[in-house]
Amino acid sequence: MSTPIPRKTPRAWKTLSKKTILDHGRFLKVEEHRVQLPDGRVIPDWTWVIIPDAVIVLARLLNKRFLIFQQTKYALEGVSLAPVGGMLEEGEKPLSAAKRELMEEMGCEATNWVPLGCYVLDPNRGVAKVHYFLALDASRVAEPDSDDLEDQEMLEVTREELERALFAGDFKEATWAALVSMTLNHLRV
Amino acid sequence: MSTPIPRKTPRAWKTLSKKTILDHGRFLKVEEHRVQLPDGRVIPDWTWVIIPDAVIVLARLLNKRFLIFQQTKYALEGVSLAPVGGMLEEGEKPLSAAKRELMEEMGCEATNWVPLGCYVLDPNRGVAKVHYFLALDASRVAEPDSDDLEDQEMLEVTREELERALFAGDFKEATWAALVSMTLNHLRV
Secondary structure, three states: OOOOOOOOOOOOOEEEEEEEEEEOHHHOEEEEEEEEOOOOOEEEEEEEEEOOOEEEEEEEEOOOOEEEEEEOOOOOOOOEEEOEEEEOOOOOOHHHHHHHHHHHHHOEEEEEEEEEEEEEEEOOOEEEEEEEEEEEEEEEOOOOOOOOOOOEEEEEEOHHHHHHHHHOOOOOEHHHHHHHHHHHHHHHO | OOOOOOOOOOOOOEEEEEEEEEEOHHHOEEEEEEEEOOOOOEEEEEEEEEOOOEEEEEEEEOOOOEEEEEEOOOOOOOOEEEOEEEEOOOOOOHHHHHHHHHHHHHOEEEEEEEEEEEEEEEOOOEEEEEEEEEEEEEEEOOOOOOOOOOOEEEEEEOHHHHHHHHHOOOOOEHHHHHHHHHHHHHHHO
């Protein structure tokens, strides 16, 4: 922690054992953990959900306009705006995955990469870690070659349009809205 | 969508049938959905994860300082800063849950509630919806009466400290960092 906020001694829970209670292949596993609290109590059946870790990338072109998708996703109602997103491949570094996804999905390269953090999706059950990137000075250098199953259309928007869309709730997924919000904060300071 | 961005006709996936493949009580269910894509293809085993919907609340006191927790959580490494958070009870409205959680966890009431959106945790498998609230003009009126299992300590921080902590990655969970970021954006415009 780099702030002057006082740090408290953490008392982490201890994992005593784990067993897999659902294995749905690469995309989903569920475990049951036997955990011990700092006061000695034991919870025998704490669930732990594992979906693949992911990267999300918001790209800004040299002309200062942002590239985003308008798309449908199974878990979202109607159309949502979205940055580029994708799962980490086995052993892949987050920045490498971010560059690969930006090329595959938007046909873009960027020369100025800003990491905006890595966040856990659920504080209790884990679920996944998502790495956030802002890709500045991006250029379109190829045709997109996406293997996504969803309909998606690429849009160029100004910073003002991006901010209005964020406040209107047009980015409907938690990490997407977070990346847009953090980008707006980052570009202000 | 309230922006001038052109809207595309959405082509949503169709749910043909559902079955529960894991029922771990109130905190976790997993379903398998048979879904049909717009082009007619059928995916027979799309997983769908259900954990309870939640509210998160960032409180700012009348003295303009923010109230946050420093806490440990099973899925987070070390100590994290956090806003108030909790699950919606059966049939409970998000704003009511937000007020209840702020009272239980921090012993606070607030007179100026700002909803900052509702976001889905995972665009493919759903997982949960989280409702974000900023509670302005908050006052401590009671002792907290939390039933949380984790160690937590309440801190008062300035807006500058909050922003530094966000950029340092001290809010380690996706929706917590998102709420802090959106609050900073909201208070700037």
